[in-house]
Amino acid sequence: MMMLGWVFGDWLMSKPFDQLPVKRFLVVSGFIALVSFILIRELDGYGNMFMMLEGNSIVQWLHVSKYPPSLSYALLELGLMAVILAVLMWLEPTADVSRNGPVLVFGQTALFFYLAHFGVLALLRLVFERGGLEMAYLMALLALLILYPFCRIYRTFKWQNPHSLLRFI
Template identity: 60%
Template sequence: MPFDKNAQRIAAIDWLRGIVMILMALDHASWFFNSQRIFADSVLLYEPGAQFAADQFFTRWITHICAPTFIFLAGTSIAISNFQRQQQGMSTAAIDRELLLRGAFIALLDIALFSFIGGKPVLQVLYAIGISMMLLAHLQRLGAGTVFWLAILIIAGGELLLMAWWQPGGETPFWLAITFAPVFGEQYSVLYPALPWLGLMMLGWVFGERLIAQQSAAWKPERLLMTCGWFALTLFVVIRGLDGYGNLFMHLEGNTLVHWLHVSKYPPSLAYTLLELGLMAILLSLLMRLESWKKTIHPNGPVLVFGQTALFFYLAHFAVLTALKPLFERGSLEQTYGITLLVLIILYPICRAYRNLKWRHPQSWLRFL
């Protein structure tokens, strides 16, 4: 699928982002309403020898792709948006200022809004996204090649720093918590330390630059994604099988599929990152092929609408889940899937109306959402 430099959006990216939003809604509906929900994706949360029901495990596992995909695609969208703004005559300084402002706004949503609701400081995915955007505003000046290798260094070498400075379950300095190591404490929690996720956004930005440049017809984006996806999955199998570096203390305890897929998300291990990026790349490649085959794309398809209003969806789905909480007791997994469907039905017209409003007022504060 060639990149159209005059197009405002790439449907495949919006489709994938929409799929991620749906899976995220399932995970958070499970958090609100699933009495048997599994949350053991870190050495800080997992008790060795624990047994997981397959349906509960895979309901949690399929949502692992959400954060890496959303953050990677955020980087891709930044590259494309910057290019389009340059084409419109916007200065580099103005483009950087927009990115810094949006990053600060998104990070503050976690620091202010969600921390206020949670009753203590809680730094989650919006913190990681916002800080990464602000850093990327400066890092992108280094050029695609340098940013790529810095991203690889962060993703592949982060565990070396943790092994030197971090002992799971021990005291974690605040500076390390906000950069590399998670904390689940009574005074504050950091689920998404910024720097591992910055590496993913940097990779996404490099891919966005590659989409714009289209330097080699022999390596179309779909083919590049498919090749990189299978390469990442192969590396995952090697690293998980060796069961040493790259697993962040989440070692294999058996040879079942559940054991192989039970990897560390908090913080993201190399095994986790390779697995999720590999699956994401293959899926995005297939969606790009689908986009090139389709003669027309329905502009109001639910997946597309959710993908085009992702940050608004993120905020709104929490409001809907909270509103539904008095109506349902915590219960079965089947109920969780039903509530997820209800949430999506409620959110579709709201997200569609918001999208139309945002597009009618492109320079309003709504651009930050």
């Protein structure tokens, strides 16, 4: 899926600034992937690593095998990503996106954030006791606040060294 993202990013950067064909492609491919997910999940067989439907609740429908990634998982995730990306591209002209805003900072350091958040959450676990959903949201917010300046520093370092392996992290 990461290679698909890199190929799509290169393709997207080669397109002219008029992004209507890109948005149309994202919406159409996203809905095709989501309809395929629904069909495969309804058939309740191929593509979901022994995670059969045990009812018709939304939780059962969304219970798909991430490890190893099943076909139903890939179709659901890529379909949602394509539709959401098309909507965000449609909203982009009306939104004021700051260069150092959290969306760009975390988006441009996604793998670094992913790797670093494990350590931050482990440290927060030493300070805070385990709790319910409210505590999980609080820990997620604290992790974002703690990692934001580190992600900004890392992004600057990555831009200063464009030919290093850091561009992949």
